[in-house]
Amino acid sequence: MGEALSLTKIDAERQRTVAQALRTFLPARAVLWQEEDTRPYECDGLTAYRKVPMVVALPETEEQVQRILRSCHAMEVPVVPRGAGTGLSGGALPRGDGVLLAMAKFMRVLRIDPLARVAVVQPGVPNGAISDVVSPFGLYYAPDPSSQIACSIGGNVAENSGGVHCLKYGLTVHNVLRVRGFTIDGEPVSFGSEALDAPGYDLLALAIGSEGMLAVITEVTVKLLPKPQTARVVMASFDDVETAGQAVAAIIAAGILPAGLEMMDRPATQAVEEFVHAGYDLEAAAILLCESDGTPEEVEDEIARVRAVLASAGATRTSVSRDEAERLRFWSGRKAAFPAMGRISPDYYCMDGTIPRKRLGEVLNFIGDMERKYGLRCPNVFHAGDGNLHPLILFDAASADELRRTERFAAEVLEKCVAVGGTITGEHGVGVEKIDQMCVQFSAAELETFHALKRAFDPQGLLNPGKAVPTLRRCAEFGRMRVHGAQLPHPELPRF
Amino acid sequence: MDAAIAALAERIRAAAESRQALCIRGGGSKDFYGGEPRGELLDARGYAGIVSYEPSELVVTARAGTPLAELEAVLADNGQMLAFEPPHFSPGATLGGCVAAGLSGPRRAAAGALRDFVLGARVLDGRGRWLAFGGEVMKNVAGYDVSRLLAGSLGTLGLIAQVSLKVLPRPQREITLAFEMPEARALETTNRWAGLPLPISATAWHDGRLSVRLSGAESALRAAAEKLGGEAAASEAAARDWTAIREQTVPFFAGEAPLWRVSLPSNAKPLALPEAQLIEWGGALRWLKSGADAATVRGAAAQAGGHATLFRGGDRAAGVFAPLAPALARLHREIKAAFDPAGILNPGRLYREF
Numbered sequence: 001m002g003e004a005l006s007l008t009k010i011d012a013e014r015q016r017t018v019a020q021a022l023r024t025f026l027p028a029r030a031v032l033w034q035e036e037d038t039r040p041y042e043c044d045g046l047t048a049y050r051k052v053p054m055v056v057a058l059p060e061t062e063e064q065v066q067r068i069l070r071s072c073h074a075m076e077v078p079v080v081p082r083g084a085g086t087g088l089s090g091g092a093l094p095r096g097d098g099v100l101l102a103m104a105k106f107m108r109v110l111r112i113d114p115l116a117r118v119a120v121v122q123p124g125v126p127n128g129a130i131s132d133v134v135s136p137f138g139l140y141y142a143p144d145p146s147s148q149i150a151c152s153i154g155g156n157v158a159e160n161s162g163g164v165h166c167l168k169y170g171l172t173v174h175n176v177l178r179v180r181g182f183t184i185d186g187e188p189v190s191f192g193s194e195a196l197d198a199p200g201y202d203l204l205a206l207a208i209g210s211e212g213m214l215a216v217i218t219e220v221t222v223k224l225l226p227k228p229q230t231a232r233v234v235m236a237s238f239d240d241v242e243t244a245g246q247a248v249a250a251i252i253a254a255g256i257l258p259a260g261l262e263m264m265d266r267p268a269t270q271a272v273e274e275f276v277h278a279g280y281d282l283e284a285a286a287i288l289l290c291e292s293d294g295t296p297e298e299v300e301d302e303i304a305r306v307r308a309v310l311a312s313a314g315a316t317r318t319s320v321s322r323d324e325a326e327r328l329r330f331w332s333g334r335k336a337a338f339p340a341m342g343r344i345s346p347d348y349y350c351m352d353g354t355i356p357r358k359r360l361g362e363v364l365n366f367i368g369d370m371e372r373k374y375g376l377r378c379p380n381v382f383h384a385g386d387g388n389l390h391p392l393i394l395f396d397a398a399s400a401d402e403l404r405r406t407e408r409f410a411a412e413v414l415e416k417c418v419a420v421g422g423t424i425t426g427e428h429g430v431g432v433e434k435i436d437q438m439c440v441q442f443s444a445a446e447l448e449t450f451h452a453l454k455r456a457f458d459p460q461g462l463l464n465p466g467k468a469v470p471t472l473r474r475c476a477e478f479g480r481m482r483v484h485g486a487q488l489p490h491p492e493l494p495r496f
Numbered sequence: 497m498d499a500a501i502a503a504l505a506e507r508i509r510a511a512a513e514s515r516q517a518l519c520i521r522g523g524g525s526k527d528f529y530g531g532e533p534r535g536e537l538l539d540a541r542g543y544a545g546i547v548s549y550e551p552s553e554l555v556v557t558a559r560a561g562t563p564l565a566e567l568e569a570v571l572a573d574n575g576q577m578l579a580f581e582p583p584h585f586s587p588g589a590t591l592g593g594c595v596a597a598g599l600s601g602p603r604r605a606a607a608g609a610l611r612d613f614v615l616g617a618r619v620l621d622g623r624g625r626w627l628a629f630g631g632e633v634m635k636n637v638a639g640y641d642v643s644r645l646l647a648g649s650l651g652t653l654g655l656i657a658q659v660s661l662k663v664l665p666r667p668q669r670e671i672t673l674a675f676e677m678p679e680a681r682a683l684e685t686t687n688r689w690a691g692l693p694l695p696i697s698a699t700a701w702h703d704g705r706l707s708v709r710l711s712g713a714e715s716a717l718r719a720a721a722e723k724l725g726g727e728a729a730a731s732e733a734a735a736r737d738w739t740a741i742r743e744q745t746v747p748f749f750a751g752e753a754p755l756w757r758v759s760l761p762s763n764a765k766p767l768a769l770p771e772a773q774l775i776e777w778g779g780a781l782r783w784l785k786s787g788a789d790a791a792t793v794r795g796a797a798a799q800a801g802g803h804a805t806l807f808r809g810g811d812r813a814a815g816v817f818a819p820l821a822p823a824l825a826r827l828h829r830e831i832k833a834a835f836d837p838a839g840i841l842n843p844g845r846l847y848r849e850f
Contacts (some may be wrong), residue, residue, distance in 0.1 A: 115687045116763040139691060160637045171635065173644070174612050187823045195759040195802040196604065196780045197648075199818040200828055200846065202611055205644035209637045224548055226693045249552035255575050255665035295693060297715035354633040356553055386634035426635035434638075445625045449834065450639050456830030469639065 053094030070186035083155030089431030123154025142169035145371030160209030162427035167385035228293035237284035245360035249311035260291035261385030268379035278333030345394035354426035390427035439475035523588030560592025576836035598648025602698035622836025667711035672734035673726035755811030760802035
């Protein structure tokens with residue numbers, strides 16, 4: 001988490017000037033500046049960081065978005081775009097000297113083309129609503145972050161969101177064909193196309209996951225897939241987590257690409273079992289959920305192969321969902337993992353590191369060491385198929401000391417992820433939360449390249465400034481940078 | 497940084513200082529693609545070899561000079577593949593050239609494009625700086641996605657020295673079905689089938705004949721073949737045919753007329769151009785042999801919601817890729833300058849202006 005960004009206090013005169021400028025083309029209901037109205041926007045899903053924005057703008061049309069950006073650009077006011085506010089890394093944390101651009105009113109599905117298998121939607125449309133609306137055509141939108149009933153597709157684009165089916169169906173970047181929007185100066189831009197590629201550099205890939213720092217998205221064209229005819233899930237128990245990790249490798253080595261492959265350790269299954277009664281084996285040190293989807297023939301085939309692999313990989317028990325209700329029950333525990341933690345602890349802190357799967361045992365042992373070192377519990381849920389860990393540190397935010405220990409615990413785990421060849425964030429984004437750990441993962445020259453890319457889109461640094469990519473000065477102050485060869489990083493900066 | 501990279505970096509630094517254009521090149525198998533190569537040759541083939549490959553991780557990391565054929569053979573020995581089926585165009589094709597060109601083959605519509613499988617890259621930029629982006633894991637949202645940006649950049653942003661790619665298991669079995677049908681019906685049919693849960697992994701239509709490849713478990717293929725009908729081809733001959741389409745060695749691609757690559761929404765109507773076409777990717781990729789002027793071909797592509805590339809032959813000097821809207825052209829110039837301020841890396845290969 002690191003220390004909060006130092007964000008400017010609200011300057012009342014500036015606030016009046018900016019609100020008045022926006023009011024010249026926006027209706028009164030679309031410009032909020034009194035604290036009782038702006039307070040609800042003070043944080044996103046990462047509630048440890050809060051800042052009341054100077055002004056909140058709620059545009060309803062693309063033209064209004066363009067005029068807001070032009071106006072803020074002219075006044076040199078920072079702009080922070082916000083989707084549904086469910087992000088877990090503080091990517092939509094407002095600024096006290098900035099305009100929060102809330103895209104909540106962009107809620108329309110503009111076009112569905114069932115034959116071409118695309119839907120054109122506005123960015124505020126919830127992820128899950130896309131699959132609902134195209135369901136009558138036998139289609140769906142594949143990425144399914146656990147917050148899918150609430151999180152918006154615009155936010156998914158900003159964060160390159162994943163979900164539990166990424167190994168087979170990919171992330172947001174694999175399932176979006178085109179985005180349309182504006183750069184900070186109000187210039188309309190469109191990245192990608194409804195064809196499968198576009199001429200020139202792949203600006204679509206660059207924009208997806210850019211945490212709202214390159215452009216404001218006002219329209220998203222998503223790719224739709226045919227709904228699998230059927231899906232079944234195998235639940236397997238293991239005596240220790242390392243064996244479970246090896247079973248995951250054995251499934252992949254057998255040439256099987258499961259639709260979903262999730263692991264939970266015993267502290268996690270115990271917490272969720274009390275909450276949702278999913279039928280998990282509480283004797284097991286870890287359980288694996290392995291889903292197969294496709295035609296009935298494919299699924300039957302694959303399930304048989306998966307069971308054989310799991311048996312020889314040391315599973316102590318396996319069971320297969322017999323019907324859709326049982327399949328959903330098996331998943332209910334995994335999907336309820338986060339809220340279940342809220343029941344056994346006043347607060348929990350979710351990490352998002354990704355590691356090469358073969359290092360799982362080592363990293364889980366390291367997390368165990370950290371639990372002892374910091375005196376905090378940490379159940380683990382794990383997107384085992386793609387190596388994305390979500391250790392959940394349980395703490396009490398009312399205790400300043402526990403919060404501090406949690407922060408240090410999390411930082412050590414993320415740095416361990418980098419050390420084993422992984423990354424500090426698999427799908428939640430850097431935001432403000434992991435900005436210091438970026439200094440560990442990237443060299444000064446790499447960070448400079450990110451800043452240069454940012455300048456290509458936004459030379460003055462007005463769009464969501466201070467997020468995702470740390471300044472070199474910040475890294476020097478943080479004092480834990482990657483060292484390249486024998487050379488100290490940032491030799492140009494003074495050190496004390 | 498090892499000695500080979502240090503030497504390449506030094507070469508790039510010196511070139512940047514003297515503003516000497518460099519032509520980064522692997523096997524030269526795609527010299528015909530993009531703007532005319534120019535500048536002093538910088539051969540990347542010396543930096544070769546597979547760095548790490550663990551089949552159970554579904555990731556391979558290899559150096560740019562690694563021959564594509566060698567890499568694919570190692571994957572095949574382990575029952576895996578590059579699912580985007582990249583074209584080689586000559587036996588000398590390298591991994592670096594493959595990623596720089598960013599081209600994908602018959603499985604693209606079903607499995608994804610080259611860029612979808614890029615997990616990470618190490619690159620020497622136009623200042624000779626050694627940079628790493630992405631990594632070897634499936635999910636990674638730390639920093640902008642520069643490794644995917646490099647895919648298809650034709651070496652204009654840097655020397656792509658090492659790449660990590662996601663690999664996939666080879667399908668248990670493949671069969672090919674053939675159908676007689678005219679263009680419009682083939683387009684309607686392939687789009688309709690793509691919306692059904694069928695294991696279709698490639699399609700190709702030419703001259704009234706539609707070929708459809710199915711990949712997957714034996715049981716699933718049998719069920720799908722029964723549903724679709726058509727005439728089943730012998731599997732080995734069919735596999736050779738798909739390779740020939742990918743490598744453009746089927747008779748359609750022969751002859752002197754310029755070859756256009758027209759990328760369209762898959763359900764776009766037949767192009768209003770008289771010349772022969774070969775259609776892949778369920779309608780999304782239409783190859784056109786045409787002597788028509790660029791404006792006519794580009795106009796037809798744009799009207800159908802896509803874009804046209806002068807893929808092979810014709811007048812490259814007039815620009816091979818569809819012109820960019822002014823806002824995008826400005827972003828391209830700025831991005832190019834961010835990586836290569838001296839403008840020395842493969843100048844003119846992507847767009848004439850840089």
